[in-house]
Amino acid sequence: MKTDVLVVGSGIAGASAAIRASEESDVVVVTEATRPDETNTGWAQGGVARRAPDEDADAFVDDVIEAGAGEGDEDAVETLVREGSRVVDDFLVEELGVEFDENGDGFDLAREGGHSNRRILHHGDATGRAVQVALLRRLAESDARVLEGHTALELVGDEGVDGALVVGDGDAFVVEAGATVLATGGIGDVYGRTTNPPGATGDGVAMAALAGAEVEDTEYVQFHPTAHAERGFLLSEALRGEGAVLVDGDGRRFMDAYHEDGELAPRDIVATAVHEVNRDGQAYLDLSPVIDDGFADEFPTAYENLTDEETDSGLVPVAPSEHFLCGGVVVDENGRSSIDRLYAAGETARTGVHGANRLASTSLLEGLTWGLRAGEHAAENAAEPRSVDREPDAFNGDMPEGFVDTKFDRLQKVMWEKAGPVRDEDGLREARVELQRLRGEVKSYARGRLSPELHSLRNAVVVGLLIVEAALENEETVGCHRRVA
Amino acid sequence: MSVTDDAELSLWKYSDSLGALPEEYEDIPEEERLERTEAALEELDDTVVLGHNYQRHSVTRHADHLGDSLQLSRLAGEADARNVVFCGVTFMAETADIVTDEDQRVIMPSMEASCPMAGMAEDIQVDGAWNELTEVVPAEDVTPVTYVNSYASLKAFTAENGGTCCTSSNASDAFEWALDQGEKILFTPDKHLAHNTLHELGYGDDDFVVWDPWEDELGGNTPEEIREATFILWEGFCQVHERFEASDVADVRDAHPDANVIVHPECRREVVEAADYDGSTSTIIEKVENAPKGSKWSIGTEIHLVKRLARENPDKEVFGLCGEECMDCNAMRQIDPDFLLYALEELADGNVVNRIDVDENDKRLAEQALDTMLSI
Numbered sequence: 001m002k003t004d005v006l007v008v009g010s011g012i013a014g015a016s017a018a019i020r021a022s023e024e025s026d027v028v029v030v031t032e033a034t035r036p037d038e039t040n041t042g043w044a045q046g047g048v049a050r051r052a053p054d055e056d057a058d059a060f061v062d063d064v065i066e067a068g069a070g071e072g073d074e075d076a077v078e079t080l081v082r083e084g085s086r087v088v089d090d091f092l093v094e095e096l097g098v099e100f101d102e103n104g105d106g107f108d109l110a111r112e113g114g115h116s117n118r119r120i121l122h123h124g125d126a127t128g129r130a131v132q133v134a135l136l137r138r139l140a141e142s143d144a145r146v147l148e149g150h151t152a153l154e155l156v157g158d159e160g161v162d163g164a165l166v167v168g169d170g171d172a173f174v175v176e177a178g179a180t181v182l183a184t185g186g187i188g189d190v191y192g193r194t195t196n197p198p199g200a201t202g203d204g205v206a207m208a209a210l211a212g213a214e215v216e217d218t219e220y221v222q223f224h225p226t227a228h229a230e231r232g233f234l235l236s237e238a239l240r241g242e243g244a245v246l247v248d249g250d251g252r253r254f255m256d257a258y259h260e261d262g263e264l265a266p267r268d269i270v271a272t273a274v275h276e277v278n279r280d281g282q283a284y285l286d287l288s289p290v291i292d293d294g295f296a297d298e299f300p301t302a303y304e305n306l307t308d309e310e311t312d313s314g315l316v317p318v319a320p321s322e323h324f325l326c327g328g329v330v331v332d333e334n335g336r337s338s339i340d341r342l343y344a345a346g347e348t349a350r351t352g353v354h355g356a357n358r359l360a361s362t363s364l365l366e367g368l369t370w371g372l373r374a375g376e377h378a379a380e381n382a383a384e385p386r387s388v389d390r391e392p393d394a395f396n397g398d399m400p401e402g403f404v405d406t407k408f409d410r411l412q413k414v415m416w417e418k419a420g421p422v423r424d425e426d427g428l429r430e431a432r433v434e435l436q437r438l439r440g441e442v443k444s445y446a447r448g449r450l451s452p453e454l455h456s457l458r459n460a461v462v463v464g465l466l467i468v469e470a471a472l473e474n475e476e477t478v479g480c481h482r483r484v485a
Numbered sequence: 486m487s488v489t490d491d492a493e494l495s496l497w498k499y500s501d502s503l504g505a506l507p508e509e510y511e512d513i514p515e516e517e518r519l520e521r522t523e524a525a526l527e528e529l530d531d532t533v534v535l536g537h538n539y540q541r542h543s544v545t546r547h548a549d550h551l552g553d554s555l556q557l558s559r560l561a562g563e564a565d566a567r568n569v570v571f572c573g574v575t576f577m578a579e580t581a582d583i584v585t586d587e588d589q590r591v592i593m594p595s596m597e598a599s600c601p602m603a604g605m606a607e608d609i610q611v612d613g614a615w616n617e618l619t620e621v622v623p624a625e626d627v628t629p630v631t632y633v634n635s636y637a638s639l640k641a642f643t644a645e646n647g648g649t650c651c652t653s654s655n656a657s658d659a660f661e662w663a664l665d666q667g668e669k670i671l672f673t674p675d676k677h678l679a680h681n682t683l684h685e686l687g688y689g690d691d692d693f694v695v696w697d698p699w700e701d702e703l704g705g706n707t708p709e710e711i712r713e714a715t716f717i718l719w720e721g722f723c724q725v726h727e728r729f730e731a732s733d734v735a736d737v738r739d740a741h742p743d744a745n746v747i748v749h750p751e752c753r754r755e756v757v758e759a760a761d762y763d764g765s766t767s768t769i770i771e772k773v774e775n776a777p778k779g780s781k782w783s784i785g786t787e788i789h790l791v792k793r794l795a796r797e798n799p800d801k802e803v804f805g806l807c808g809e810e811c812m813d814c815n816a817m818r819q820i821d822p823d824f825l826l827y828a829l830e831e832l833a834d835g836n837v838v839n840r841i842d843v844d845e846n847d848k849r850l851a852e853q854a855l856d857t858m859l860s861i
Contacts, residue, residue, distance in 0.1 A: 395811050396728060400720055402699030406610065433596060436505060437575055440597035441604035444724050444815040 006177035011041035013346025014183030015135035016371030027144035044128025068355025076352035112360035151452035160340025172392035178382030191322035192412030204348035206459035217327025219470035225270035227321030243289035288314030335374030356479025525829035537573035594824035605721035606674030640851035674721030726751035748785030788812035
């Protein structure tokens, strides 16, 4: 199969890139997802931040930079705020028809931790789903060929990237492409306890790294402070924004001891606090201040997932959970990576926007802004697809069923214990040895097999190693990277 | 099929080291690499380099000794060298660490040379299986026999439960010994070696079950099946040897009716049955070396040993049982001459990289399981 532009992934970054690129080029989209609730975008609960009508853009820029511990790239943040705010209106609202909640005066704007203003558009507490549904509808109307339920196993090409080896529907083939955009979303399965949907294995980051692309800032892994401690689903920051508080087992609030903004402190502070309270006890999110007649309407996702006992008492046990990789494939203002004809966008990319930590409700904004830019640039500059001499090679039998799960357990145990919310040098060194050994093994299992699961496992281990290497090198506590002695 | 020189097999294209190998060690011209490797070795007088039979020539040319895993570990123990640079896979280096003195350091050029078969039997899985198994049959009736191709922690488990290690050349002796201890054997991690060994001892396919640790209950068996079986075979295998098929042997017979086919006992049963001979790498080497001039040998084991035998026996025709790609061990290939140079130069500078350091308790117990094997 030949195409001008190959896009891997169909969340906000991939779909936006594909929609934009398909306006002037042939586009093939390879996506494992077959439904809106199978992408990270579809699971985003918070919302989309955009410059509020009455505010100066600099206020928003400052919030993003401050959340990123001053490590962000100012030019990238300017683009995010100025252009991002514009494409939210032009593309999401106008072109796609996403219906964000309104009140009498226009959009109903929410405020979340780290924001100095109410500026977040939302659709109940399932903003991501509304956005994803609209994107997939528009993608289906476009001229892009969408290969649902397909997986990209490897990038191909000797000098630069000329497409990917793809499997799906019992078939393996090479998609030869003039430009390739990676937008595969998050890395939740590297840690196990995650707010991401299943299948978030950092495929794009790993494939790009294996092809020799520059990858940076991978130590900056954001842990959401308030996932359900047992059932794993996310209790959105907006709940705290609206008045829910964190308490320990004795019902005492503890956040004021950590930060002057209490429950609205930056995520890493809240995550560390919850992590520490959970060492000897259990932290709870006390929802009683927000459980009123409007709760079910305002937070339907949380409402549906809670038990009657939890909504009655208002007390929900919480724990940190892997949420977002701030770093990733290093890209420029047009989403171009360090190797020819390869782009990355969304969580896969490191645009420089997030620095050492990400401000709430900016991931959809980033995916949208860089997705559109990458799609446009790729379409305008796509080279004639080169022919690739690469036979899909399956010379091995199957591995036993369930085998991959056991290896994931091992990876996740190492990552959670040694490269989780809090890290120390000895633990990271042990993790590196264990992961190098694991990587050696999984390379052998993946080789000569066309199994998407084995390749995802290999990718997840590669991402784990990239996190551990970067976390070892950065000896300071910065943003969401917490090093202790 | 022609046997080419020892050119690198670039079967799997990706930049491999991701930080494990410093950039300045990539793309060193061959001649410079050779010179620098020799210079580093010159400087390191208290160092022995061991190379496994499956390592490529560009690595083994620098080795003081070649051999299979156990031979090399013995050599490591006998060597008086402070540094043992082990060009093989992790479990072998662990064994070398177990048998060497406290003041000897075992170093691997790359930590990613980890055996995928050893990785199919992780200690946590085997512990779980043992607990489940011994609820159905008394623990004293089951003797663990563990192939040396396994991590040290699994060897330690073996000693803790009264078992022994074995190699591919002494597996039958280990089986006979174990059946004197109790009525059943739990064999880890290679089902094919066990399958071939039990046949060699006159048992048949009704006498064993395969324990699949990824199944929910009793490795996919009923309690009745477990009680009736003499041998419980762990669902593990070597990625290289499992690739050979009986049809490969048939193809060779068609093309070369006068060829002798010799395979490793890690191959599937039907491959061993179709072959003329089977044996460990040492047996294969011996057999070919002692064969008459002009004889033809088709060999079913890792490609680099086959190439070496072809190189060292120019008076015979020696070739592989299937293609190079199909016979290449990915784990062994993680040790490349760049990694070797890196480890040696660091060592010459006084930095020990990639030291293998087995946990003390595992070390003590694993040594016990190895000693039991040597005493049989």
